[in-house]
Amino acid sequence: MxxxxxxxxxxxxxxxxxxxxxxxxxxxxxxxxxxxxxxxxxxxxxxxxxxxxxxxxxxxxxxLWPEASRVRRIHLDLFTDDRSLAFSVDAPLRKPAxxxxxxxxxxxxxxxxxxxxxxxxxxxxxxxxxxxxxxxxxxxxxxxxxxxxxxxxxxxxxxxxxSEPQRSLFMVNIHGYDMAARPEHREGVFSFLPGTLEVFWIPFFDKDVGESRSIVVEATPGGRGDRFGDVTSADEGLEVLKSVVDDLFPHESEFLRPARATSPVTWIKGQIxxxxxxxxxxxxxxxxxxxxxxxxxxxxxxxxxxxxxxxxxxxxxxxxxxxxxxxxxxxxxxxxxxxxxxxxxxxxxxxxxLLAPLNDEQKTVMLAASRREDIGEQLWEGFNDPSSLFPWFFDAAATREFLARRNVGRLDLLRYKLGVGANLLGQKASRLFRRPLGGTATP
Ligand SMILES: Cc1cc2nc3c(=O)[nH]c(=O)nc-3n(C[C@H](O)[C@H](O)[C@H](O)COP(=O)(O)OP(=O)(O)OC[C@H]3O[C@@H](n4cnc5c(N)ncnc54)[C@H](O)[C@@H]3O)c2cc1C
CATH class of the missing domain: 3.50.50.60 (FAD/NAD(P)-binding domain)
Structure with missing residues (x-):
């Protein structure tokens, strides 16, 4: 040897x-x-x-860390520009992360x-x-x-x-969050606002505090979430994150509000x-x-x-x-x-x-995954073995074939889309009814 x-x-x-x-x-x-x-x-x-x-x-x-929490599921929320939740995919990972x-x-x-x-x-x-x-x-x-x-x-x-960075990055590790406000955070959570911001909330075993969450923010440069450029400390970054979440993912605000950085050095910003x-x-x-x-x-x-x-x-x-x-x-x-x-x-x-805008077929697969856990599981397998996503997640004809093989037909998709439409309308209506007289809508 x-x-x-x-x-x-x-x-x-x-x-x-x-x-x-x-x-x-x-x-x-x-x-x-x-x-x-x-x-x-x-x-x-x-x-x-x-x-x-x-x-x-x-x-x-x-x-060497048997006590570190394994991630067994991923919950993804897909948002629209007006902060409405279009749909969620919640599915198991085939093997823990x-x-x-x-x-x-x-x-x-x-x-x-x-x-x-x-x-x-x-x-x-x-x-x-x-x-x-x-x-x-x-x-x-x-x-x-x-x-x-x-x-x-x-x-x-x-x-x-x-040849240029595609995202502005910010990462901070936190503890002290309010798990009761969002039990989904017992597992991995992804929040996507396509074209603007992706936030990953990952169960993390931190050197100083053990059980914690590592939050990775991927903001489209120049977009509404790209606000971390002037951050100079973990605390400052976390405050900016809280304001971004209040603006774009308000359903996460309660979970995040009491959170603190795990230490002054557990944060990163930059571009790759x-x-x-x-x-x-x-x-x-x-x-x-x-x-x-x-x-x-x-x-x-x-x-x-x-x-x-x-x-x-x-x-x-x-x-x-x-x-x-x-x-x-x-x-x-x-x-x-x-x-x-x-x-x-x-x-x-x-x-x-994933850095490119989601195309219609990819949105359709994700929509189907929001209704069918087996499709969600297949999607998450891509993180373990990216080759498993090809060609079906990146090629329109292969996507249709993939869905057809899983008995997801046009009528099913229409039904799913109508469900999303009704849900979005419901969210809009409830915001309208909560609007104070003469004021603007509250989240
Ligand atoms: C915000 C953020 C989040 C991420 N999240 C994930 C994730 O969830 N999953 C994932 O898979 N990846 C993630 N990554 C990427 C991942 O951290 C790196 O890709 C991975 O650590 C690369 O491994 P490596 O061995 O190539 O380099 P590194 O892990 O960086 O190791 C390089 C080592 O070499 C040492 N070194 C450097 N120069 C020298 C030298 N001249 N002589 C001797 N030693 C030297 C360094 O000190 C270091 O210890 C993330 C990256 C970022 C920025």
Whole structure:
């Protein structure tokens, strides 16, 4: 078995290290933080893992938080521009999802792989170091995320769809919310106002408070929800979030009102330009390194795929590397990546597909899912395995065929639509009746 240098003790790096250690490799893991540094880090992304990835981490012995709540259902509310609820989809996940604070995961994961025999070297790795490491290992794999060393990996113009950010992001982790006001929040909740705002409310195991909720806000740039640009603290961001929710998703206001941030550092704001890079970088010496995870495939978190994708990639490459005899040439690594991309492309297609406006067929599937739990379950399976959504969720003819196979005909759809229409009218009427004399309508 070979020798490998893994750069970055994050999601991809820890999974790859654990899998290759199990296969008998000599692993050296280079981390810019110690296990204690990881614990003292700023808040990290929600990084909810879905079914197969949760199972794979557990199989590798990296699932160390049995007390963390598993997510077993997702409840999605779809709103119209005038704040009316068009319909909801509430369906189970086929396998539980899990969101554990990456500060805990990375800290414990680093200790765990070291305990299993990995050599851990602390320090920030630069390009010169990579050259040295490439000379002394069978392979160097860069799993340093999307903020460092990515300049090494050339952008792939064919596989990259966007050159501008598609959403403005804000994330804050909270506790102290009013669960009784919205029991749906015992599980995952998504609130969508198409074209304006998507908010994800994810059960989360926070380093400091344990059971909590991680809220990810995805606002269309320049839209009514894009109000987090000037935020400078978790508390300030949470106040802005409360006002956005009061304006656009008022049925969540009561749940959110008493909430507090889990700590001053558990928040993030920013924008991401989704990109796919070439997986192999050639160093000044002519030697090469492989990139995995966000270092080469970076998606907007709208579909919650980054950590899932990093896990899938690390798993695929661990299996390929362990089975290979002979040198890990640039051509061999690129071929393996192309093979991975045959399936991996669906993750990017899913993420980019959700960033685009929902088309009529997709709205129809969601409407059918609001009436049929089996369709909702099939839809949610896309978060676990994005390939399962193709072609039926992204191709009009395939959507019709998908619905027909599930005995959802035109008359059923008409009935569902009439139900939604009546419901929306009812909401409008009730707002009208609550309107104070001479005043404007209250929520
Ligand atoms: C708001 C938000 C919410 C998200 N929610 C989800 C979600 O619900 N589900 C999901 O799947 N994904 C989600 N993601 C994405 C997910 O967090 C990332 O895609 C995932 O962590 C990427 O894993 P990685 O291993 O590539 O990089 P990382 O997990 O970022 O790990 C990189 C590691 O390398 C270290 N490092 C960096 N540079 C160096 C260097 N030069 N030398 C040594 N070490 C170095 C870093 O300190 C870090 O520990 C979200 C992202 C955001 C922004």
């Amino acid at each position: 070979g020798t490998i240098a893994v750069i970055g003790a994050g999601q991809a790096g820890l999974v790859l290290s654990a899998a290759l250690l199990r296969a008998g490799w000599r692993v050296t893991l280079y981390s810019d933080r110690t296990a204690d540094d990881h614990l003292d880090d700023r808040g990290r992304p929600t990084a909810c893992l879905f079914g197969d990835q949760v199972e794979y981490e557990a199989d590798l012995g990296l699932s 899990l969101a554990v604070d990456q500060r805990l995961k990375f800290s414990a994961g680093l200790r765990e792989v070291e305990r299993r025999g990995a050599s851990v070297v602390i320090g920030t790795v630069g390009v010169d170091d990579l050259d040295r490491l490439a000379a002394s290992h069978d392979l160097v794999v860069v799993t340093a995320g999307h903020k460092s060393l990515t300049g090494l990996f050339e952008r792939d113009p064919v596989r990259s769809v966007h 330009v989704p990109v796919v890079r070439k997986p192999v970088a050639v160093l000044p010496s002519g030697r090469h390194v492989l990139g995995l995870g966000d270092a080469v495939v970076l998606n907007d978190p709208l579909a919650g795929q980054g950590a899932n994708n990093a896990t899938r990639m690390a798993r695929f490459f661990a299996e390929e590397l362990a089975a290979h005899e002979g040198p890990f040439t640039a051509a061999w690594l690129t071929e393996r990546f192309d093979e991975w991309w045959e399936r991996g492309c669906y993750t990017s297609d899913f993420s980019n597909g």
